[in-house]
Amino acid sequence: MELLLERDDDEPLDDHFQDECGVFGIYDHPEAAKLVYLGLYALQHRGQESAGIVSVEERIFMSHRDRGLVADVFHRPDLDRLKGDMSIGHVRYSTAGGSINSNNRQPIVVDTAQGGMAMAHNGNLVNAVTLRRQLERRGSIFQSTMDTEVIVHLTAISQRSNFIERLIEALHQLQGAYALVAMNERTVIGVRDPAGFRPLVLGRVGEKGYVLSSETCALNLIEAEFVRDIQPGEMVVIGPEGVSSFYPFPKRGKHLCIFEYIYFARPDSTIDGINVYEARKRIGAALFKDHPVEADVVVPVPDSGVPAALGFAQAADIPFELGIIRNHYVGRTFIEPQQSIRHFGVKIKLNPNRAILAGKRVVLVDDSIVRGTTSRKIVQMVRAAGAAEVHVRISSPPTTHPCFYGIDTPTRNELLAANHTVEQMREYITADSLAFLTLPGLYHAVNSATANGYCDACFSGDYPVAFPQHPEPVQLTLLKET
Amino acid sequence: MELLLERDDDEPLDDHFQDECGVFGIYDHPEAAKLVYLGLYALQHRGQESAGIVSVEERIFMSHRDRGLVADVFHRPDLDRLKGDMSIGHVRYSTAGGSINSNNRQPIVVDTAQGGMAMAHNGNLVNAVTLRRQLERRGSIFQSTMDTEVIVHLTAISQRSNFIERLIEALHQLQGAYALVAMNERTVIGVRDPAGFRPLVLGRVGEKGYVLSSETCALNLIEAEFVRDIQPGEMVVIGPEGVSSFYPFPKRGKHLCIFEYIYFARPDSTIDGINVYEARKRIGAALFKDHPVEADVVVPVPDSGVPAALGFAQAADIPFELGIIRNHYVGRTFIEPQQSIRHFGVKIKLNPNRAILAGKRVVLVDDSIVRGTTSRKIVQMVRAAGAAEVHVRISSPPTTHPCFYGIDTPTRNELLAANHTVEQMREYITADSLAFLTLPGLYHAVNSATANGYCDACFSGDYPVAFPQHPEPVQLTLLKET
Amino acid sequence: MELLLERDDDEPLDDHFQDECGVFGIYDHPEAAKLVYLGLYALQHRGQESAGIVSVEERIFMSHRDRGLVADVFHRPDLDRLKGDMSIGHVRYSTAGGSINSNNRQPIVVDTAQGGMAMAHNGNLVNAVTLRRQLERRGSIFQSTMDTEVIVHLTAISQRSNFIERLIEALHQLQGAYALVAMNERTVIGVRDPAGFRPLVLGRVGEKGYVLSSETCALNLIEAEFVRDIQPGEMVVIGPEGVSSFYPFPKRGKHLCIFEYIYFARPDSTIDGINVYEARKRIGAALFKDHPVEADVVVPVPDSGVPAALGFAQAADIPFELGIIRNHYVGRTFIEPQQSIRHFGVKIKLNPNRAILAGKRVVLVDDSIVRGTTSRKIVQMVRAAGAAEVHVRISSPPTTHPCFYGIDTPTRNELLAANHTVEQMREYITADSLAFLTLPGLYHAVNSATANGYCDACFSGDYPVAFPQHPEPVQLTLLKET
């Protein structure tokens, strides 16, 4: 059986919520596209399926977009052809299925009555289908299934007199999550939706250039200087006149996706003033405080569980040990022997170290349980390596609801926590004990007394941006490119 | 110096007019996409740059489009994913430049208010820029520079009640050349523009299936039966109710591109009742009759010059010999030594056979002279191989005007015949004599007393479909994908 | 069913004897490897499976060898790395099977006590297994199944004092066919076996350089000047002292493979003083003289049958027509629909032109019938295109015996002519008449009164070099690299 990394038996190998994208943009730098290339490389954790860069020079928009990792998609000649001192780029997460729509390539680039325009989007619109139907009814055609194409159409049909106003008119019609980086022939624009679901930061680079990035970790590699987070509901326009800031939306509450701190963002990023690594450590400490356990070792499920496990171990004063080793040479597919191997999909990535685990009471720290299948395999592997007890501690509350704001989650039916008590979950994953971080513990860890300022819908079911309860049936013509 | 096949020094290696495309479609066959694949393979001479196939099943449109030859673009898994019993495809000619716009992939596939739609186009609209500007002004966005996208937009914005009427409304706005194959979820449609510039035929395949093809040569490979030529100005709709024929345009004269007979079409095709090979032979005979010469051998410039040379030789009763051998293993690029080789670009394809040529009075038959650079090199090569005399006979009239109906031609300035007398041209290509077929000779060869029924604008400057003499300055934003 | 081009049902698509290789070498040219690259490209018809080049500079041997066509195997960086002013290369024919031994890469390069050495070989040794067994018994190891490795071993174990003498000692032990190009750090060497089965020519290139090539057609492209054929039994050593000629073998009769004139060589080559194209035309004329027929058209099976058909037509005074068109865009594999197509394997390459064939009495000229399967399909295709009569004329005698001198032929059992009368063959291929060139007719066509000077074993069974009637059972360990 040829095994896509994402599939193990009928289960995804990587049983996480999946981030949708990372966006990056450069204004006024002689090697704009090369900096975008490096920025995307540093944002690779936000999307490994495909990568794209668009640059513009003298009204000509040049693009290169393909499947694969940044380092594989772009070669020197590709970057050399991406001329100009303005450029934006995009990385996209790895879908579960084998077949993807290669028309869904970002950044999207179009020609309009007002000239060329490129756009890259991280997030998800909850009214995309409705908008698309409206647009189609007036004669718009769609060449992809991306929300980005909706935004571009709305901008193009606006009758406002300039690009900024047209884009604002388009944005006013959007509901949902979006961190956008857009570009016309003169300006690079960054927008964070009114709720600020997804992060976006502004920096400076070179002598006079500017940079927009999903995360701060991408600034360091290109020697850019962090200026500030783009604010929820803010549109930043970077052009010949410098940086202008617009707040085109009515003021409303901020709802940063709390999962960025739990799993999505790189630990060396700082989002809205809070360092991700530090947040994860505090989360681990809070997890211990909420659910202490007597044990001999604290072992993270690598790599994402490491900072929380460290926080847990330090709070608990239990030794922290790398009792599970991750193989970092994992490719996209693996060939499994016919005489199949137990837990092959997990083993190909993770190997328990019997010397650390044998005879020990082990606290296993992971960041989330989605379907539970991977957790179950890991617990069994750790026990097979001799662990006397396996206590699973999850550095987030139970994920009971799907996300509609840009994260690829299973349906509610597939979410283990949606339909099972913690005790049933413990039994399923065969752990000696199982505990989740509480929502208050989580907010405490991100320096917040309450859920204020965050979206925690996947834990609480409180969706901060309404979406059609009985949405217009989705009957999009699927445009699949193989 | 790395040499793109298309470039020799500053000249194109293959100094021909270049055909734009071939189109192919299948209705109601269980292996529709595979038949389209074979059809495109048989139409490969009409375009070697890229190939694409779209199929539809249960309202889902699947596509696979990429650069390269048909046999390289499609592998078994690609074809297996192109499900459904309706499918259309497209091959595109090889551009001169190294960089192409990969967004310009055909068939184009879009989602509209009325469902999915795919379209492939051979030809060129003379009012495309005007239409595009109008469309953009009403808010349409363009993701490519293809005329096809214009047609699709016009179809999508039509307010008519069904697809056929919307498509007709769109077609009414087009001026220029188009042989279209289109598809929605229920029907496959073929259209030939009112002048019938480009060929398109209808056939039957399998038990109940239909086929549309640019040329008849593609019918044989898939064991399809030729039914008839689509008529100029005819739209054929193939659907569950069978084949319907529409003539949505006012009647006007037919203007089949005469160059199809001279060079573009495959010799085993029959267009509008005239077999191409036979036409070329008659052309060769007419060429001799117009411009006889005393000589020892008639030698074609392979491969395109062969049938005319044969006709010339038979009419002249001079032995026909393959005095120039063509290497058929030519790849896309060749690496030339720094210490460069005379006529490298021609030599990599053609090698004169001294044994046949030495001491002989040679009639060299070629189909056209565009810039003249290749002819000059071939004459010099043949003379260097010992020919006593080199008499060049061209199986078409002097090409003095560019084409605006779908053929890639140089500007008028670059056309040797536009600015030089035949004697000047003879001198330039260093031939002992040079003669072109006359226009009357040409029409006689295609069984026509007059130019009636044909477009001969490249020879005569009589453009049968008007186009803007001072066209709106083209300021399209170039969308280049590398 | 995925169809390797070489297979149609259980039959090879290209039912020809297959040439084994082409060899090429350059001495003393600043761009030696680039010239070898061009030389191999011109010899591509002698082998399409793989290509390799070795160069040497300051005792360092650099090589690049891979599967595929010359234009695909070598890219600029590969050639740039092949430094030095001496270089040799090799192209290898396309095997029927999908899996090949990639260790069988030529030129072979080895390090020996006397320094590095490279060798490329066209031909076949009849005592290779015996020699290999002897070498293995003294401790030699083999990393491939190539005869070339045998020759290299024999050279390495020789106790003679210099490379030339060691090579000669090795050659003395060989029986069979070989045209070799070898190279050590100071010299390039060409050898033609005593019978001269395979061609090899010497030329001059650049200011002071020399070239060795299987055929003269490769000299033209690099602007080399033909000097002379290497003689059977001659070894030419090209080194700092110029060109030396050795005749290390006892004088014996020359036996050039007659099939080079019939099919293998390119028509623009001249072998041992006879131009291949002219020979083929005389062969066609002789074929008519031996087996005249009343007919309306003479049609070649393209491309190899063209010159003989032309000779036939001129002798018969019957019009020569290209009634079958060959598609030159054939790739390595084709995907056949499940609902299979009659004669798919032939149709993918050849298409009959009904306009030329319908109602005509057709003489179909091909160069040989090996298994007969392809001929049968072509005859049926031509008849299906409306031919009134189909008379097959083969421009060689019946091939009744396999070749042991370097040509890939089926076993005797598979050779149609070995087990069937001409009448039975005619019936099998469904022709109205079938006739083969006679051996005397063949020799007459190559200006020879008798078989003297040629190997015609495949027609006559007269094998000029003896080989083990009951050879040591071949028990080579197969070393297959996938």
Next chain:
Amino acid sequence: MELLLERDDDEPLDDHFQDECGVFGIYDHPEAAKLVYLGLYALQHRGQESAGIVSVEERIFMSHRDRGLVADVFHRPDLDRLKGDMSIGHVRYSTAGGSINSNNRQPIVVDTAQGGMAMAHNGNLVNAVTLRRQLERRGSIFQSTMDTEVIVHLTAISQRSNFIERLIEALHQLQGAYALVAMNERTVIGVRDPAGFRPLVLGRVGEKGYVLSSETCALNLIEAEFVRDIQPGEMVVIGPEGVSSFYPFPKRGKHLCIFEYIYFARPDSTIDGINVYEARKRIGAALFKDHPVEADVVVPVPDSGVPAALGFAQAADIPFELGIIRNHYVGRTFIEPQQSIRHFGVKIKLNPNRAILAGKRVVLVDDSIVRGTTSRKIVQMVRAAGAAEVHVRISSPPTTHPCFYGIDTPTRNELLAANHTVEQMREYITADSLAFLTLPGLYHAVNSATANGYCDACFSGDYPVAFPQHPEPVQLTLLKET
């Protein structure tokens, strides 16, 4: 500037000693090659340049070997072709240079008088050049520059009566380091040299199969059971009669490469009874004991420094923090902007987390300093991220001598520690303090009172196996395949 990952300016990016190889073998399992594939994947850290697998079935040896990571080199069809229930494989480390000799592919496979034979080798022979010269003088030819080819030749020329005795005779002539896995048509053999420089273990797999592996970590993935370490000087023969053990060499001291514990081996492996992760933690603790420091955080240089840093932190009771984040999506090449970026080569892999480092006294734990260039950059990066003090602690003694036993090390001149005092080194890397583990501390950490049982030549200059002080000048003909 296109940057090979291995090069940063004029310095290697990964300034470590580099392991040479990993070996793996399977006896008697129906999916032998697939298990070898998984085994190699788990040994990927021992070599990322190339991978190869050989299997044997009914005397036919099949091989697939290519450049690249295991997951990239092997696809399902490759593995399907590697039939048989015996198979061996090899991974090879990544060389510094861009051009490699693709003839140096392992396992080597040869045909000899006694049948086929395959061999894979981890280590280095100190008398390889001498043996090669002797072999060449008797007529052996070399197609690579690998020591493995020397061993194979020695085996082939032995006059002993069976394969085991011939191999033993060959081994007797070898001096140096070798962990071998070899295979003929009936047996799989594992050998560890008398000093036991490189690890090799035996396991059981499936119902009756056996496995040989460089490290135990590769056993887990294929569900094999660890049986025991192969002993220094032991040859294990696995055949139809089961497992036989031979000790063909005179008894001598064991000298396991101590660097396996410091850096090479995967932390979840256990070598000669000592778990690598635990050893590294003890090393870290010993490092603190030898060189304590007052500090706020202990930060590892990821990934190799992590366990030692953890041991250091626990012993020191200073918080352990992942203050430097490693990007695991690193490809083989990166394109650097022309306007170059400071420390680009290090930054592309490592990013300091300012939130953790700013204002802190940082202990930076790394495993070794080779040239010092990378350490210098990391220290500067950490300081630029705000660290108040940077104290570097190296979990090995200063590396003052090159390795001649299979590890790719720079020459002595390039080893920073060979020519500088610790204080000079500290100054060079710009640290506030620098300290190395002492040799006694190191031995204590691996449970040994003395150097007995280990090779520590790279620290001490005590080379346990003599090698030519003035070796025969190496004048190997370089056989470079690009």
